[in-house]
Amino acid sequence: MLKGRSIICPDDLSIEEIDDLFLLANDIIINKESYKESCNGYILATLFFESSTRTRLSFEAAMHKLGGDVVGFSDFNSSSVAKGESITDTVRTVECYSDLIVLRHPKEGAPILASNVLDIPLINAGDGAHYHPTQTLTDLYTIYNYKKKIDNLVIGICGDLKFGRTVHSLIKVLCKYKNISFVFISPDKLRLPDYIIKVLDKEGIKYIETDNLDNMKDLDVLYMTRVQKERFFNEEDYIKLKDKFIINNEVLKSAKEDLIIMHPLPRNNEISSEVDLDKRAVYFKQAKYGLYIRMALILKLLGIK
Amino acid sequence: MLSITGIKKGIVIDHIPSGYAMVIFDYLNLEEAKYSVALIMNVCSNKMGKKDIIKIENDVNIDLSILGIISTDITINIIDKEKIIKKYNPEIPMIINNVIKCKNPRCVTSVENNIFNKFNLINEEKKEYSCEYCEDIIVVDKL
Ligand SMILES: [Zn+2]
Numbered sequence: 001m002l003k004g005r006s007i008i009c010p011d012d013l014s015i016e017e018i019d020d021l022f023l024l025a026n027d028i029i030i031n032k033e034s035y036k037e038s039c040n041g042y043i044l045a046t047l048f049f050e051s052s053t054r055t056r057l058s059f060e061a062a063m064h065k066l067g068g069d070v071v072g073f074s075d076f077n078s079s080s081v082a083k084g085e086s087i088t089d090t091v092r093t094v095e096c097y098s099d100l101i102v103l104r105h106p107k108e109g110a111p112i113l114a115s116n117v118l119d120i121p122l123i124n125a126g127d128g129a130h131y132h133p134t135q136t137l138t139d140l141y142t143i144y145n146y147k148k149k150i151d152n153l154v155i156g157i158c159g160d161l162k163f164g165r166t167v168h169s170l171i172k173v174l175c176k177y178k179n180i181s182f183v184f185i186s187p188d189k190l191r192l193p194d195y196i197i198k199v200l201d202k203e204g205i206k207y208i209e210t211d212n213l214d215n216m217k218d219l220d221v222l223y224m225t226r227v228q229k230e231r232f233f234n235e236e237d238y239i240k241l242k243d244k245f246i247i248n249n250e251v252l253k254s255a256k257e258d259l260i261i262m263h264p265l266p267r268n269n270e271i272s273s274e275v276d277l278d279k280r281a282v283y284f285k286q287a288k289y290g291l292y293i294r295m296a297l298i299l300k301l302l303g304i305k
Numbered sequence: 306m307l308s309i310t311g312i313k314k315g316i317v318i319d320h321i322p323s324g325y326a327m328v329i330f331d332y333l334n335l336e337e338a339k340y341s342v343a344l345i346m347n348v349c350s351n352k353m354g355k356k357d358i359i360k361i362e363n364d365v366n367i368d369l370s371i372l373g374i375i376s377t378d379i380t381i382n383i384i385d386k387e388k389i390i391k392k393y394n395p396e397i398p399m400i401i402n403n404v405i406k407c408k409n410p411r412c413v414t415s416v417e418n419n420i421f422n423k424f425n426l427i428n429e430e431k432k433e434y435s436c437e438y439c440e441d442i443i444v445v446d447k448l
Binding site for chain 2: 086
């Protein structure tokens with residue numbers, strides 16, 4: 001039962017619970033009309049202590065499509081928090097007006113702190129670079145939709161694998177599925193941290209680490225990530241590395257016909273715009289799956305479905 | 306050897322590594338204790354050269370879990386009616402509540418006032434603890 005639970009990190013959900021969410025999201029897609037009033041009378045609060053327009057719009061649209069209402073703030077500077085109110089005081093107040101809280105906060109662990117004082121469920125919509133469970137669910141549900149399963153896949157993950165902790169979360173969840181193998185593509189300086197490698201080794205997961213795009217032909221899924229400038233000590237290193245892993249039509253020539261190319265967006269230049277027309281590019285569709293999986297999650301946490 | 310009157314009821318913390326009586330005094334907040342507390346420092350010990358001892362009168366309900374971080378060789382004696390009714394060594398604590406602070410500048414504990422700091426043991430051998438909030442790992446081998 002997901003009713004009343006808070007979702008702080010992807011590990012808060014079992015594989016069975018994730019499967020249930022997929023099935024519900026599938027049903028929402030097919031029977032949109034029948035969900036139009038599911039959340040009548042319910043209020044979702046979106047508390048964004050830092051801006052993240054995509055994530056906020058996705059949650060708000062999800063609640064509106066279910067017939068519920070939304071309150072909240074997205075402009076941190078004009079909220080009472082900017083005047084020094086504590087996180088716990090803020091959420092305690094908002095709890096009085098709402099049935100479910102979505103929290104985005106720049107500091108790691110803020111959602112745990114908040115959920116500790118709440119009786120209503122809370123969804124972490126990103127705490128710094130720490131966890132972002134609905135992004136992970138969006139990624140998984142996108143794969144599920146195109147592949148009809150998440151077993152027996154070769155998944156390439158490319159870009160900044162060192163600092164991107166949402167990528168780490170995705171890898172950890174994927175490890176729970178059957179017969180997944182990975183190709184990790186990154187500059188040497190941005191390789192996966194040891195703690196993830198340890199998880200993979202412990203679980204006996206097959207993987208290779210490489211610094212080139214030569215394995216394109218083996219992949220079922222290619223997950224691209226941004227290489228962020230602030231990860232580098234100097235401009236020169238950044239410029240040297242950022243263009244080394246660009247996906248374009250040439251690179252994709254050797255790839256499978258049914259490859260899917262994903263990206264959490266926004267992108268820099270790691271995917272050339274010519275790829276947008278390729279039917280294997282699904283990154284603009286991910287937002288749609290993100291919407292339906294959030295609708296499913298809201299229904300489950302409120303105990304409506 | 307300096308002799309201190311035995312206590313009728315209370316706690317005697319023995320075999321404290323020399324120099325740590327003051328540290329423990331601070332962490333257990335013993336200056337606010339309602340009854341007498343004796344700090345005995347630099348006592349000669351056959352086993353460990355020099356040691357410290359703390360005697361706390363009357364109060365037996367003090368959370369001593371933090372002692373395991375300093376040394377698991379410390380001996381805790383619970384005294385009642387002038388007799389030792391319980392004698393044990395502290396274990397490395399599974400949880401450290403509100404004693405140490407997280408050093409990760411991105412952690413929510415760095416901005417929220419009056420936050421309850423909590424660390425969970427993740428590797429006993431290495432004495433590694435992870436912050437309840439940000440999960441950053443720190444080694445806690447001394448205070
Ligand atoms: Zn922390």
